[in-house]
Amino acid sequence: MMTDARITIAAAELWLPDRRESAADVGSTPDKAGYDSVAVSDDIAPPDMAVHAATAALARAGWDGGELDLLLHAWAYHQGHDYWSAPHYVADRLGADRALPIGIQQICNGGGAALQTAAAYLMADPGTNRALVTTADRFCAPGFDRWRGDLGVSYGDGATALLLRRTDAGEQPQGLRLLAIASQPASRLEKMNRGQDPFSPAARFDGGQVDVRRTKKSYLREHGVTAFREVERESLRSVVTAALAEAGTVGDDPALRWCVVPRLRRDALESSYVPLLSELTTAKILDTGRTTGHLGAGDLPSGIAELMAGNLLESGERALVLGTGSGFTWSCAVVENPVAAAAQERR
Template identity: 35%
Template sequence: MKQVQWSDVYISASAASLAQPESVADAVRQGRCDAQEAELQDYARISVAAEGQTPADMAVAAGRHAMERSGRSDGVELLMHASVGFQGIDHWSPAAYIQNRTIGGRAAAFEVKQASNGALVALNLAAAHVTSGAPSSAVLITTGDAYPLPVFDRYRSDQGTVRADGGAAMLVTRSQGVARLLSTALVGDATHEEIHRAGEQWRTTPGEAGWPVDLRARKEGYLRTDAQPGHAVSQTLIGGNKEALQTALADANTSLDDIEVLVLPNLGRQATDRMFRLTEQGIDFSRTCWDWGRNVGHIGAGDQLAALTHLFETRRVRIGDRIALCGLGSGFTFGCAVLEITAEPDWSPTACLP
């Protein structure tokens, strides 16, 4: 039998930092969210940060919690921070800020900018780093994103998803942990990268075209061109997700039937079913983290790490279970990681930040 792709890479610990829940039904009543779209996507609540809760600080909170859970106080060689949007200050290094407030020391710190697929890209890089390093090698991955007005309208700037605020973290190590990394897969397809910039002119400063960002209008403008029918874009998304999942499963010597939980991005119900073909494959939403995700929203690059944390905190996974973390980012990139649970930690449920 072929060897799994990664043989000695583990998730030592993970954590999430979520903000206060906001009712989507309340947002509909207040006219901030379209009622028909709310019904289709079926979100119940989303995590919304209070004034002063920055993406970087949410990443710090998650990173500290993950380090506490790991029992490791030093020796982390690298910090990778994945994010989608604005991190609180122009022209600075959020990765260095997070490193200074989590692991300190002499670790290198850098950002991974692969949109909502950032955490899975970082996990692939972290696996390569610890594999090539000493037995004590360790990498801390953090994420943090927030979508407040006026820059982004979390309910209307995009479609198929409601953007939420939160951070997440994961410590990747050698030899032991709560889960063993069996495989990772990354797929890129830039055929339709224009969909996220269609109709826009190049600018010299952020916000020159006005706020909030209108991704919905860009997509609709792109899809109105005869050369780029919506079917072609859908097939790219569906095909990329499928290829990443199938590649990771094959490299892990695992079938889809062997996967206990399929962790997907916190997209709306209709968008999730369409992009990952759950109904078509006979996969019930109960095999995903949808019931949790519809009460959190899409927290940028951190959905998969936060969902993994939720699985451990709620004792939903047991030793020997295999799970798949799936993601996609604008551009487009697609990712998947297959894990095998190796421990059942006694972690308390994630609480909202004060």
């Protein structure tokens, strides 16, 4: 989706709990586990994590919750209550009484889907000027084994918040400019998280713990690893190519400085993402997940937050930020530090 450089990310925050659980703590090594450690929240529920991240983002931007027109909250796992709306909780805690709360449940690509949805609202609806995107997940026992519950990834707890606004023509934006965001689905892979299991009447009806490893192994026995890798490679190629084209840039543009990858296991990144991305772009790979683990719906927004917190983009530089989630869907955002570009336009 092209944004015509009309959407500004005014602030981005990544909230992480203080505690880390290391690979050694679970009888493994970083090489075998794919991570040095993962972030663990012992007592703070996901919606409250989202409130922490959003409060920090609002303070950084100098905004008030009451100024928000739209709030999208995304998650991958249990938010703390059944048959309940976490987005409305986040809005209420922030004093965002005017904001329309919407939940985005696209598993681990939720942050990318929420960002794309927020951008579409801002571009299409004149009454929507300021939007908040939050994500939050806590992958705790007894329902989830963060280290062994899935293939290719171990899970950390945390939350993110992005503040977006529509920028008027000629206005000097403060923050990062969202140039484009593209998504590529591969719905034929939904069975990887379903396996051969029949539909159940309630959550975890057939077992006390989520076991994605079992359903993925069932799928791979039936269809093969090679078939999945081919779909993954072509989907990743498609989404990156589309995002670059929509942003009006090319893979070897010297201004394209970073390619921020999802917080997957190191071996998963090195076997698929890194070779293909190195083929498609000369941007430097930025892997931020070794000490946090995969953050569920928060991988893509957390990549944007890392860019902003570390001032990793100089004036006029751009970055690709990637996310992926079961289903499957891949998303890719292109962001830019607009200062030099804006100055050049004025000249």
